[in-house]
Amino acid sequence: MSKDLLARTRAVLPSWLAIYYEDPIEIERGEGRRVWDTDGQSYLDFFGGILTTMTEHALPEVTKAIAEQAGRIIHSSTLYLNTPMVELAEQIATVSDIPDAKVFLTTSGTEANDTALLLASSLRRSNQILAMRNSYHGRSFSTVAITGNRSWTPTTLSPFQVFYVHGGQRYRSPFAHLPDGEFIAACVADLKEVLDQTGDVAALIAEPIQGVGGFTSPPDGLYGAFAEVLRERGILWIADEVQTGWGRTGDHFWGWQAHGATPDIVTFAKGVGNGLSMGGVIAPAEIMDSLGANSISTFGGSPITSAGALANLRYMLDHRLQANAARQGPPLFEGLRAIGSPIIGEVRGKGLMIGVDIVRPGTTEPDAAAATAVLEAAKRHGVLIGKGGLHGNVLRIAPPLTLTADEAAEGLQALVASIEEVTP
Missing domain, CATH: 3.90.1150.10 (Aspartate Aminotransferase, domain 1)
Structure with missing residues (x-):
């Protein structure tokens, strides 16, 4: 068979x-x-x-929510009001720890990272992106372009000019022998050196723990130290929480919370849908509302995926997972x-x-x-x-x-x- x-x-x-x-x-x-x-x-x-x-x-709560919603309507698009989508976005904004949060729902982590890159490059009017070595951010043209892992990058063509910095993985890093504080200092020095050789970078995108890269991560506090440097230069920080979000790390609800600073944009997917095709972006209204063109989503935030994801997220919170x-x-x-x-x-x-x-x-x-x-x-x-x-x-x-x-x-x-x- x-x-x-x-x-x-x-x-x-x-x-x-x-x-x-x-x-x-x-x-x-x-x-x-x-x-x-x-x-x-x-x-x-x-x-x-x-x-x-x-x-x-x-999970009974999720299957029930999906079945009940499917019995009403499965799809409508963002051109129409959608109670499940709004309720899910409200719940995500509440737990996001992002000030004045707005949420855009997508169908995957790839699409979420695509959207975050669009927001950052449009707002900053730059196609220069900082990414971490050994990283992975999706399989679309733009996210493959910023992925720092040769196994997942089938083309060198890119809509971005990408600069890779140290710190995402430690075991085989040239700084692996250093204690935490010195490791962070060495990576910050590397970041500054890269920035001194670039133009006006739009954003740094980073996974708090690199998923496809093999669950590698820096010492806690690295991205907080990076954030100080980035904000001096007006550069946005995108935290890719596609694999680390929703409490999986145990210590924190979001992986970025281990680093002592708040990102400008957060992307998520995977776990929140518990198998449903669900992802999204969280950002302060000032950033989220900055696009100067119309947009819609045909499938992002559909009634059926939103209803299932909301039931899943509420279960996770209620049962302290x-x-x-x-x-x-x-x-x-x-x-x-x-x-x-x-x-x-x-x-x-x-x-x-x-x-x-x-x-x-x-x-x-x-x-x-x-x-x-x-x-x-x-x-x-x-x-x-x-x-x-x-x-x-x-x-x-x-x-x-x-x-x-x-x-x-x-x-x-x-x-x-x-x-x-x-x-x-």
Whole structure:
């Protein structure tokens, strides 16, 4: 069945669509933190469709909201008033921690980052953008252009002039040997040097924790230090919270809150929709209202996705899932670090956002083949995880935020067995 579907997939869909596993699976259904394939095999889902199933599969509150809205109307566009869209935007503005916040809803994180770049470049009248090395911001023409990861950039053509700065990842940074304060100082010096050689930059876009880049991050406070430099020059700071938002890091609701300064623009997606196609941009009214042309969104903020996302966000807030991420994450970190395998270079991240950097024993040299082997072994042991990093050697572990202590222990046991199976 799966082999036939794989052949049909390859025949009709682009060859550049990545598919996991030597023997790919079709996920037929999900419930809670578990999914089942078409052969009836059960798996603990520790990746959530790329950090998208934020709460849990088949969350009753979300499915009910979708069904009720679908029974009324599914689509209307932003040309008409839309109560679910406004209620969701109001809720997001309330939790945003952005002053005088306005919200524009999109269909994806890519589109959200596209919109943020449009706002910044239009307001600043500049196509110069600062981005972080090792970053990822989407698959559109503009977001591929600013992505600092060669694995995801198929073209050198660009609507922007992009300058990449240090700080987004530490493990393989030339400043890796420095303590936190000196690391931040070195990255700030690099930023200043880059700015001294550019024109009027529009914005810096940065993920507080780099998702596709392998869950890498700087010390807390780096982007706050960057913000001081940027604001002296009128440059906007865009925080890409597509993967870090909504309490996943445990310590904070938004990843940027670990850095002691407030961004000018925040983008989000993935988890808020719990699987629905939902993203958006948050900015103060002064910035959000600055576009000098008409615009609409055909699908952004549709009644059905807004109703489902609102139910999901309210569930997350009512059940304090940020606190659960802070509670369930540490045992996973501790258990993975305790393995002591020579193929583990680093275990990093925050909350329920965990990266395991797989290396050749005795070195920091990335080992993508070993990471793929662990991914396959984890599947055999009944756990689905992700893979990323510049070199494709980082295991990405991001369970739904309703994860229980028993499920965390079960998943950890499977991950330990998988890593030990691959360790020479």
